Amino acid sequence: MGTFRIEVLTGKEVGIIHDASLKILAETGVKVHHDEILKQLGHAGAKVDRDTKIARMPERLVMDSVARAGKQYTLFGRDGTRQARFGFGEPSLMSSPGQYRWIDTDSGLRRAARVSDVGEAIRLGDALEHIGVVGSIAQPEEIDEAWRDVYLTGELIKGTTKPTRRWVKNGQNAEYILEMYRTAAGGAEALRKRPMVEAFLEPISPLQLPGHGLEILRLFAQAGQPVSVGPMAMTGGTAPATLAGTLAQENAEILVGVVVTQTIAPGTAMMFGGIPHIMDPRTGICSFGSPEQALMGSAMVQVARHYGFPCYINVGLTDSKLLDAQAGIEKGASLLMGLLAGADTFGHAGICGTDHAGSLAWLMLDNELMAYAKRIARGIGVSREATATEVVAAVGPAGNFLEQEHTALHFRSELFLPGAAWTRQSWDGWESQGRSSMGERLVTEVKRILATHTPAVADEKLARELDRIVKTARESLG
Numbered sequence: 001m002g003t004f005r006i007e008v009l010t011g012k013e014v015g016i017i018h019d020a021s022l023k024i025l026a027e028t029g030v031k032v033h034h035d036e037i038l039k040q041l042g043h044a045g046a047k048v049d050r051d052t053k054i055a056r057m058p059e060r061l062v063m064d065s066v067a068r069a070g071k072q073y074t075l076f077g078r079d080g081t082r083q084a085r086f087g088f089g090e091p092s093l094m095s096s097p098g099q100y101r102w103i104d105t106d107s108g109l110r111r112a113a114r115v116s117d118v119g120e121a122i123r124l125g126d127a128l129e130h131i132g133v134v135g136s137i138a139q140p141e142e143i144d145e146a147w148r149d150v151y152l153t154g155e156l157i158k159g160t161t162k163p164t165r166r167w168v169k170n171g172q173n174a175e176y177i178l179e180m181y182r183t184a185a186g187g188a189e190a191l192r193k194r195p196m197v198e199a200f201l202e203p204i205s206p207l208q209l210p211g212h213g214l215e216i217l218r219l220f221a222q223a224g225q226p227v228s229v230g231p232m233a234m235t236g237g238t239a240p241a242t243l244a245g246t247l248a249q250e251n252a253e254i255l256v257g258v259v260v261t262q263t264i265a266p267g268t269a270m271m272f273g274g275i276p277h278i279m280d281p282r283t284g285i286c287s288f289g290s291p292e293q294a295l296m297g298s299a300m301v302q303v304a305r306h307y308g309f310p311c312y313i314n315v316g317l318t319d320s321k322l323l324d325a326q327a328g329i330e331k332g333a334s335l336l337m338g339l340l341a342g343a344d345t346f347g348h349a350g351i352c353g354t355d356h357a358g359s360l361a362w363l364m365l366d367n368e369l370m371a372y373a374k375r376i377a378r379g380i381g382v383s384r385e386a387t388a389t390e391v392v393a394a395v396g397p398a399g400n401f402l403e404q405e406h407t408a409l410h411f412r413s414e415l416f417l418p419g420a421a422w423t424r425q426s427w428d429g430w431e432s433q434g435r436s437s438m439g440e441r442l443v444t445e446v447k448r449i450l451a452t453h454t455p456a457v458a459d460e461k462l463a464r465e466l467d468r469i470v471k472t473a474r475e476s477l478g
Helices: 011-028 035-044 059-068 115-127 148-159 171-185 188-193 211-222 243-264 291-307 325-341 360-378 389-395 405-414 427-432 438-452 460-477
Strands: 030-032 047-049 054-056 073-076 083-086 092-095 101-103 110-112 131-133 199-201 227-229 270-273 277-279 311-313 345-349
Touching (some): 011 059, 115 360, 115 438, 131 360, 171 188, 171 211, 199 243, 211 227, 243 270, 243 291, 360 438
Parallel strands (some): 311 345
Antiparallel strands (some): 047 054, 073 083
């Protein structure tokens, strides 16, 4: 089976972006909103201005940090049986860690997210083959935001044996969340050996590192968990109006995250989060589905590969609010480009529009789209056996291949066999079953899975301990 990759940049162009990023870091610098980490950067070799909080990074410090960082890691689920591996050429989706609004599965209307939506999102994420890391998708209003991330972490760990991901509010909440993962793993050393969660640092473009994010990063890295760095620089808004300028700034913001992480915990494995967007010039809104999104995401995979990092990119997304042709074009084109570029993870899955809401139907669509794109990325296997000349000879002119053993042996591995959300029927067959759209079939399939799939729940002792930690956090934080 051949493998093929698309490249939107030449090797020389990747080098130009790399050089521009180093120039930005050395001359312009980055504002660091964390006094202790700013001090550590100074000790590591950065030129630090304590008054402005700006750190300038010499090339040697940046490249030494890149060399020191881990380039592969595995996230483990609750019982270790299900894993997500990054840096091994095994692409997978991550469902969204949380959306404040929700598309109701029955009515299709947007409303506030609820606790009940969380349970369904976790159950569906647990069931879907191509969701490698499960998020809660919903941010339920019933739970106080001060401790919501702790509560949702508990629900995720209890509700699925897949690896999980949550947005983390601040360092204080991170302590409770790490305690929960240590409890699930069997202790601090067990969690260090088999990481269950990664920190996510989002630099604030242009060229700032937020204090809460840095404190979360510090705690997770010291606990032996991998770190993902992903700024959302917007072309024409929070980044230059040229795509190359956006890529150079985005890369600089990621590289400073690498420097910080390796200063705190040398050897920490890292994910290169190349997730730039454009600002739509007519509305001033961040676009999730532009063609430039597909180009920049694919380019960032090449830049990540230049340093040896696994890569997370924001593709497979859309600006559409409906499961319509616009959604299919934007999501399909960008996800396929990112997959063929060699990205490790994409997302997040289950998002309607530009973070307008979470939706189970959209999560189902993302899973189906990933299956389709993976088949294209797998390519065509060519060998003497695969050319099947002996079978052709046996069938001969005017014969058929349906009754051949060769067909029975190969059709499942060769062909994409779509599930119930797709249609390949005749017009009359489709019409006789209600003339349904793919959006309608996705909803039907969601309801079928929720009615039939039961995840492996956490044992009673672990569940009680997780609930105790949530209760403590609620009393302390709420």
